[in-house]
Amino acid sequence: MNGGVNREITYLEAIREALTQEMRRDPNVFLIGEDIGVYGGAFGVTWGMLEEFGPERIRETPISEAAIAGAATGAALMGMRPIMEIMFMDFVTIAMNQLVNQAAKIRFMFGGKASIPLVCRTPAGSGTGAAAQHSQCLEQWFVHVPGIKVVAPSTPADAKGLLVASIRDNNPVMFVEHKLLYRTKGPVPEELYTIPLGTADVKREGKHLTIVAYSVMVPRALEAAQQLASEGIEAEVVDPRTLKPLDKQTIIRSVCKTGRVLIVHEAPVTGGFGGELAAVIAESEAFDYLEAPIRRVCGRDVPIPYNRTLERAAVPQVEDIVVAARRLVREGK
Amino acid sequence: MAIPVIMPKVDMVMETGTLVEWLKKEGEYVKKGEPLFIIMTDKANMEIQAPASGILTGIRAKPNQVVPVTEVIAYLVEPGETLPSPLEEGVSAIQAEATSIPTERSDTAGGEKVRATPAARRLAAELGIDLHLVQGTGPDGRIQKEDVLTYQERQQAVQEERVTGVTLQERPKPRIVFPTARRKGVVPLTGPRKIIAERMSYSAFTAPHIVLTLSVNMRESARLYERLSEPIRLRTGLRLSYTAIFARAVAAVLPHHPLLNASLTNDEIILWEDVDLGIATAVEDYLVVPVIRQAQNKNLEQIVIELNDLVERARGKRLTPSEMSGSTFTISNLGMFGIEEFQAIINPPETAILAVGKITEAPVGIEGRIELCPMIRLTLSADHRVVDGVAAGRFLTELKEVLETPYLLI
Numbered sequence: 135m136n137g138g139v140n141r142e143i144t145y146l147e148a149i150r151e152a153l154t155q156e157m158r159r160d161p162n163v164f165l166i167g168e169d170i171g172v173y174g175g176a177f178g179v180t181w182g183m184l185e186e187f188g189p190e191r192i193r194e195t196p197i198s199e200a201a202i203a204g205a206a207t208g209a210a211l212m213g214m215r216p217i218m219e220i221m222f223m224d225f226v227t228i229a230m231n232q233l234v235n236q237a238a239k240i241r242f243m244f245g246g247k248a249s250i251p252l253v254c255r256t257p258a259g260s261g262t263g264a265a266a267q268h269s270q271c272l273e274q275w276f277v278h279v280p281g282i283k284v285v286a287p288s289t290p291a292d293a294k295g296l297l298v299a300s301i302r303d304n305n306p307v308m309f310v311e312h313k314l315l316y317r318t319k320g321p322v323p324e325e326l327y328t329i330p331l332g333t334a335d336v337k338r339e340g341k342h343l344t345i346v347a348y349s350v351m352v353p354r355a356l357e358a359a360q361q362l363a364s365e366g367i368e369a370e371v372v373d374p375r376t377l378k379p380l381d382k383q384t385i386i387r388s389v390c391k392t393g394r395v396l397i398v399h400e401a402p403v404t405g406g407f408g409g410e411l412a413a414v415i416a417e418s419e420a421f422d423y424l425e426a427p428i429r430r431v432c433g434r435d436v437p438i439p440y441n442r443t444l445e446r447a448a449v450p451q452v453e454d455i456v457v458a459a460r461r462l463v464r465e466g467k
Numbered sequence: 468m469a470i471p472v473i474m475p476k477v478d479m480v481m482e483t484g485t486l487v488e489w490l491k492k493e494g495e496y497v498k499k500g501e502p503l504f505i506i507m508t509d510k511a512n513m514e515i516q517a518p519a520s521g522i523l524t525g526i527r528a529k530p531n532q533v534v535p536v537t538e539v540i541a542y543l544v545e546p547g548e549t550l551p552s553p554l555e556e557g558v559s560a561i562q563a564e565a566t567s568i569p570t571e572r573s574d575t576a577g578g579e580k581v582r583a584t585p586a587a588r589r590l591a592a593e594l595g596i597d598l599h600l601v602q603g604t605g606p607d608g609r610i611q612k613e614d615v616l617t618y619q620e621r622q623q624a625v626q627e628e629r630v631t632g633v634t635l636q637e638r639p640k641p642r643i644v645f646p647t648a649r650r651k652g653v654v655p656l657t658g659p660r661k662i663i664a665e666r667m668s669y670s671a672f673t674a675p676h677i678v679l680t681l682s683v684n685m686r687e688s689a690r691l692y693e694r695l696s697e698p699i700r701l702r703t704g705l706r707l708s709y710t711a712i713f714a715r716a717v718a719a720v721l722p723h724h725p726l727l728n729a730s731l732t733n734d735e736i737i738l739w740e741d742v743d744l745g746i747a748t749a750v751e752d753y754l755v756v757p758v759i760r761q762a763q764n765k766n767l768e769q770i771v772i773e774l775n776d777l778v779e780r781a782r783g784k785r786l787t788p789s790e791m792s793g794s795t796f797t798i799s800n801l802g803m804f805g806i807e808e809f810q811a812i813i814n815p816p817e818t819a820i821l822a823v824g825k826i827t828e829a830p831v832g833i834e835g836r837i838e839l840c841p842m843i844r845l846t847l848s849a850d851h852r853v854v855d856g857v858a859a860g861r862f863l864t865e866l867k868e869v870l871e872t873p874y875l876l877i
Contacts, residue, residue, distance in 0.1 A: 393586050393612065422589035425612055426605075466584075466605045 139321040146316040148290035149179055152297040155326045164191040166206055167219030176221045177316055199225045203232035210252040222268045223258035237306040238281030249304040259312045259400055260445055266437035271401035276308045277378045284377040286310040288352035290320040292375055295329030312350040334381035340368035342463045343394035346411055348374050351398045358455035367463050386418045393425035394462050400449045403432035426466045431458045469542040469550055470519040476536040483535050486528045493526050519543050525550050537600045583610035590615045659753040670815045674850040678810050679859055683867045685826050685841040691873045705775045710800045714770050716869045718742045718762035719876055724862040726854045728795050730816040736853055745794030748781045755781050758794040808844035819849040
């Protein structure tokens with residue numbers, strides 16, 4: 135969708151731009167979180183926004199994720215469009231009761247008479263040496279909760295369009311950013327636009343296997359695909375972008391075409407979103423086109439180590455994707 | 468990993484093979500290349516070598532069993548290895564479907580499971596291909612989609628060759644230049660002439676004829692002829708003919724040679740219990756073959772009566788079609804026209820025809836002396852698809868023996 139766009143900005147800037155433009159457009163939108171004002175957010179996403187929108191709309195909170203989530207849920211219930219920030223996704227555990235038991239349920243328990251148009255922005259993932267309590271990818275927990283949507287963009291342009299769509303959605307949305315993506319650059323249109331939730335994107339076309347990856351694993355899959363291409367393997371990289379609702383058709387269509395699928399995510403393999411993806415594929419007509427087992431390359435079942443070498447080894451790297459894809463295509467296993 | 472042993476396709480048109488015998492026992496270790504079993508094809512018996520080394524196990528074809536080509540008939544496994552799933556004993560599917568096209572079977576008909584990807588299974592189902600027949604190239608011999616496509620291409624190539632074979636037979640006739648001579652007249656190719664033309668060319672161009680000739684000393688048969696002519700004339704009012712004596716002799720000998728009293732169909736040879744003996748008879752300008760039914764049960768007198776009646780009515784064109792068809796063996800005698808010896812074309816669907824020549828006084832060496840004996844030349848044409856030279860020769864030899872010692876007919 136970004137053909138012809140020359141301006142390149144970072145993932146972080148794209149998110150800030152989405153927040154800023156949407157706040158200018160809709161006075162009901164406001165931010166709430168820790169250190170998002172003067173400090174500009176732990177990663178600098180909201181840097182400078184306090185100056186433009188003032189403390190009423192850039193609301194700083196005490197260190198209580200439960201309070202942030204509770205206040206955001208209440209404000210949403212009263213017609214506001216809060217965007218709450220959880221500084222590290224790991225801390226969303228403290229906000230779980232408000233998000234899972236309140237935000238996710240209210241619309242349904244009130245028969246649709248109330249809604250919770252809240253966005254919970256939060257950076258996930260390892261790679262910064264932040265150790266086990268600041269490196270987790272907990273998106274699958276929310277995928278499992280009916281009433282919450284889960285978005286995990288991989289590019290600056292996707293981040294902007296999906297964030298705007300998330301803000302305008304009348305349901306709670308977990309907007310999972312990735313720390314390592316914040317500094318990545320890409321073409322992003324200056325004007326306000328949306329990317330509908332529930333639409334996957336084929337990031338690269340290929341015919342020998344499908345790699346389904348999201349968030350930081352998309353650039354890794356693309357880099358792997360480039361290496362694979364040099365040895366004659368054309369990988370198709372499909373980015374679901376939204377884990378829930380999931381664009382099953384795009385994934386199934388791709389697997390029908392290639393007959394082989396590698397699922398890549400950073401979160402631990404056991405109980406991860408990859409299992410859900412594998413089941414969706416196996417249950418679909420793509421089953422009849424499979425030429426090899428459905429394979430996953432995911433994080434190991436360990437807390438993320440502080441040691442940089444071990445941290446790197448704990449989650450899929452480009453070379454892991456290359457090896458698994460090559461084996462799948464060349465050896466069929 | 469178990470290596471399947473299959474009924475090999477040793478020539479392009481082979482659809483089934485008969486297992487003659489296993490040269491190794493179940494559980495015996497076989498080295499790659501060692502003779503493993505013998506099969507019988509349309510042409511000959513063949514020794515088949517082991518495709519790999521291993522322990523012969525799961526034998527599922529018994530001697531004399533007809534097996535479709537590429538059907539798995541056993542496995543070679545490594546020591547200590549067992550087959551992936553128990554095999555049924557002497558799978559009935561093989562026997563039951565021996566003549567059907569193997570690809571019609573589902574992929575579980577063979578009893579063992581096939582390792583194949585979902586994509587390969589879908590494609591095989593769409594194309595109606597039995598995955599048992601497909602060679603897998605994936606991990607552990609798993610059948611990939613590509614393998615099914617390769618199999619399909621090979622099958623198509625075989626089909627095309629068969630089709631080509633047919634078109635070769637049906638290719639246009641060569642351009643033949645006709646004589647420019649003056650014409651006397653035209654005989655329309657209709658009725659019996661047309662039927663004779665069709666049947667004889669069919670026989671001549673489909674049944675490969677082998678032709679065997681021998682001489683028979685008719686001294687004793689001639690004596691029999693002389694001694695019986697008068698009594699038979701008195702009892703029946705009919706004349707005894709040499710054709711009747713040949714008919715009686717053939718009817719007596721033929722039951723000992725079942726392959727000569729037989730009919731070939733597409734995939735089997737029917738052996739006839741009855742000798743329904745056809746006697747080629749000239750009627751004006753064409754030929755009919757009236758039939759003496761169950762000739763093996765009739766004595767000379769009965770044959771004389773029946774033959775006389777048939778020939779009489781044939782000449783008067785009063786035979787019904789059923790009396791002129793369905794013979795199992797034919798005798799053609801041109802001796803009365805002075806023909807010393809000739810070759811006849813088999814009367815389909817029979818397997819053989821006996822051509823009888825003229826009895827001629829000829830010098831014969833007997834115990835160091837030359838004697839003049841009444842000699843006759845008998846020529847047997849037989850369908851080589853059904854019978855071989857030796858078997859045809861045995862029949863002719865026994866016929867000679869009976870004619871030279873006709874008392875054996877009693």
